[in-house]
Amino acid sequence: MESGMISKIQKAKRYAQEKDRITFEQFRVRFRGEHDTYTLTFNEGKWTCQCNFFLSHGVCSHTMALERILGVMLPVAASTEGVPQGA
DSSP states (O other), X not given: OOHHHHHHHHHHHHHHHOGGGOOOOXXXXXXXXXXXXXXXXXXXXXXXXOSHHHHHHSOOHHHHHHHHHHGGGSOGGGSOXXXXXXX
């Protein structure tokens, strides 16, 4: 294998461990919940989810789960407002 490729693979492994290097700005996912499958979007620090709970509360188990999964890769301002840290 080419030495240049080996160094890129090593760098990629290091980057993957340093999650604070990554900040998501926007994305869309499909989330399979217990009752249905929902489309969630993240755009400029704001979440949207198609579930009824999100529509009435501005937060839901789907968005909170993704925040836990993505952790430091989301901007600080994107964390769910009004929900205690570690909830």
